[in-house]
Amino acid sequence: MPFLILTALAAGPAAARDALGVYGGWGAFSDAAAPRCYAIAEPRRAKVEGWRPFASVSTWPRRKIRGQLHIRLSRQRAGYAEVTAAIGERRFPLVAGAADAWAADPRGDAAIIAAMRSGEALRVVSHDTTGHRFADTYELRGAATAIDAAALACARLR
Template sequence: MRKSAIFFAAAFLASPLGAKDSLGVFSQWGAFRDADVPRCYAISTAQPDRNGKASAGYVSVGNWPRQSIRGQIHFRLSQETPSKQVRVRIGRQTFSLEVSGRNAWAKDRKTDAAIIAALRSADTMSLGMRDKRGKRISDSYALEGAATAIDAATVACSRLK
C-alpha cells in the first residue's frame, strides 16, 4: 500500500465529515475544504441496495497540498472483504484496487489519474467484491456531479499550503 494512501486513510477516517467549509453539493457529490489540515475532497455515498437499504460505503477524491497529494481516490467499502484486491467498473473500464479492511485505493498515482478520467466520462461506477461468507456484494455510485465536485476541491486546495 502506498505511503500516501496510509496517510489518506488516517487523516480521512479520523474525521471524514469534519471539513470546515462546504464548497458545494453537485447532484450526488459534495466538495469540502478544511484549511486547518489543509485538505480538500470530493465525496459521494454509495447508492442504496436493491431493498432500499442505505449503504455505509463512500468514495472520495482527496487533495493534501502540504504532502503534494492531489487527486487520490479512496473507497470506504460498505462491508469488509477478505480479498486484498477488488475491481471497480467505471463505464466500460475496469480497474484493480488494493484493499485493507474496508478501505480500497488505487495502486499508484497513474491509476488514480486514470480512475478520475473515467469518472469524468461515465454515468455509473460499481465495485464488486465478496463478503466474509463468500456472498457477492456490490457498491454502486451515480457519477452525476463528480467532475464538478472534484474540480471544486482541486481549485480550493490550490490556494492552500
C-alpha cells in the same frame, strides 16, 4: 441529496471543514486544518455493516497529493477477495484493506478519475467475509464538478 453530504454540510466548523457545494450526488469540502480538500459521495442502496460507505477524491497540498481515490466499502471484504472498480466497460484493480480500497498508484488514480469524468456510474465490486459478492454503485453526475471545486479550493490552502 445523500445523507452523508447533508451530514457533512451540517457539521461545518465543528468538523473544521468548509462546504464548497453539492453537485449532483457529490459534495465538495475543504479542511484548512489538515489541509485537504475532497469530493465525496455515498453509494446508492448499499447494505451497510456499521459504518458509512463512501467514495472520495482528495487533494493534500502539503503532501503534494492530488486526485487520490479512496473507497470505504459497504462491507468488510474477505481477506482473499480482490476489489475492482468498474466505469462503463473499463475495469480497474484496487489495493484493499479490510474495508477500504485505493488505486495502486497515482497513475491508477488518474486513470480512474479520467473515466469518472465521462462515466455514468462507478461500481466497486468485491466479496464479503461470508463469501457473497457485493457491489457499491456511485452515480457520477456531479463528480467532475465536485472534484474540480475541491482541487481549486486546495490551490488556496498551500
